[in-house]
Amino acid sequence: MAGRERMASMDAAWLQMEEPANLMMITAVLWFDGAVDLERLRAVVRERLVERYPRFRQRVVPGPLGGPHWEDAPDFDPDEHLSTLRVPEFADHAGLEALVGDWLGVPLDRSRPLWHFHLVRGAPGGDVVLARLHHCIADGIALARVLLSLTDPVDAGTVPETWDESPEAVMPSEVERRPQAPGWLRMARGARSALRKGAEMVREPILAGDLVREGAKGAAALGKLLVLPPDPRSPLRGPLGPRKVAAWSSEPIELERVKAAGRALGGTVNDVLLTAVTGALRRYLGSREAPLEDVHALVPVNLRPLDVPVPRELGNRFGVVFLRLPVHLAEPRRRLREVMKRMEHLKRSPEAVVTSGVLELLGRTPAALERAVVDVMGTKASLVATNVPGPRQPVSLAGSRLQGLTFWVPQAGHVGLGVSLFSYSGQVTVGVASDASRVPDPGALVAAFHAELDALATLAP
Incomplete structure (x- = not known):
């Protein structure tokens, strides 16, 4: 059992919720101005995603008492989690939507880390990245921030602004500053x-x-x-x-x-x-x-x-x-x-x-x-x-300017x-x-x- 880590109970809740007709998967669609360089994209994903966040190189395995655990995936290769797709040559916006809809119903491979990026070629206007990530890794707001951390400001002279904060400062509460009891216990105490x-x-x-x-x-x-x-x-x-x-x-x-x-x-x-x-x-x-x-x-x-x-x-x-x-x-x-x-x-x-x-x-x-x-x-x-x-200013990913983004959380x-x-x-x-x-x-x-x-x-x- 060496190298295994018990999955947090709320993360396990989203893993257990999944059914064939109701996948617990967060899906993001990012479209770009022109082509995306596949090798540069691979390098960014490796450096800013896989090396920064261990969950992206870990798979889910059952624990000794049946509860899910995280375990480093043997022979993990991040390139196996980045593949290319192609929309039909004369496909329009509706054709791209149909392709994305098809993948919304395809489950992630549970024998591997639970994420996959598809680089979609041939979409109208430019390439598209379709990202599929399991909710047990993180919630939608965290994963949106993680995806945006892969980007760079378009103007090299500007300060990177990868999150659109409210004008007022967000101050951690007294609860935030000390170790917290589990959520179920907090609820039980009122x-x-x-x-x-x-x-x-x-x-x-x-x-x-x-x-x-x-x-x-x-x-x-x-x-x-x-x-x-x-x-x-x-x-x-x-x-x-x-x-x-x-x-x-x-x-x-x-x-x-x-x-x-x-x-x-x-x-x-x-x-x-x-x-x-x-x-x-x-x-x-x-x-x-x-x-x-x-x-x-x-x-x-x-x-x-x-x-x-x-x-x-x-x-x-x-x-x-x-x-x-x-x-x-x-x-x-x-x-x-x-x-x-x-x-x-x-x-x-x-x-x-x-x-x-x-x-x-x-x-x-x-x-x-x-x-x-x-x-x-x-x-x-x-x-x-x-x-x-998202960012207030334009950003790029792997050298390609991001034109827009949409994403969905699971419907539990x-x-x-x-x-x-x-x-x-x-x-x-x-x-x-x-x-x-x-x-x-x-x-x-x-x-x-x-x-x-x-x-x-x-x-x-």
Whole structure:
């Protein structure tokens, strides 16, 4: 057993959650201006990924009592985790989306370290890197930071800015400065012990924005989650199949346009984006003649300070909140105000910490029990929504300028729809990944999102 390290319980939870029709895999699509040099890309991956973070050269093996462990992969060759693909010669943007959708349903090889990069040649405009990484390695916010650490600023005279921090400093809390008890124990003691004065403010990397975890007892928040009724029946919910589909903006959205709409309507960038997502769901459900009822989005919330480097051991450190999207409201301005009201309520909620503790506890339970609990929680939401800010300035990877990026986290609990928003160099890209049996035409949701942003932009103050 020499050289083996027990997997953290929350990481194990994501490993155990995986099923053939519901892979626990984080997928990123990066597109470039022109060709990417394969040998330079290999060198960057080797130096900045494999040599910096041990998890990328380790595989998962069962431990002496059955729990998963990390072990250095024998005869590990990083080049075996970087392969090339080619889209058909006359493929357009839709052809690239189809290729990515196909790979969303392909599991990673568990006999090897759980990641793979595909360099896609022949895509319209330039080469594409398709990155697939298992959630047991780390959470989405950490892996996004890791991927961006592979890049360099385009202007050699500028300071590398690989993460879009909020203007205010992110101060570690009293909890951050001392060794922490396991999440399940923190939850058992009640959220008060983990949420004392000076609680860490989670900056804006995830749609929930700045969540201040104050005061309320974790038991009350957990009870509220357990009695939350299932989401209404709709085309968004139901059994999942093996085929996945994906779509994203072929033309990115100017971030300044979103900010201008927020200034005019009295909301933040996140408020405007969430309102556009809600309106897009309303349009989509209406086109399917489905009831226009409110649905919940599972929103990951970062619990790791962004002012410190991602640790070498990576891992998962996040929670989720259930955000009820006001789909029933037809008027965009009223919808925006309701989104702001519900977001304000979540900012005072300890839900994220509570769900983090639940995930850590589930990682210690048998896989069958964990799946049953996750499935019950999954009935209470219809989609997963994430929003991650990237670099403010243009960056390059292996000498090629990055034009844009989109990514998706897994949809646990048999949720069949993921909506991702990623900002980079003054632009926002919306991406939709879904189970083909639930949302077979994700491009329709992307188009509806753009239409909703247009509607918000034309509203008078």
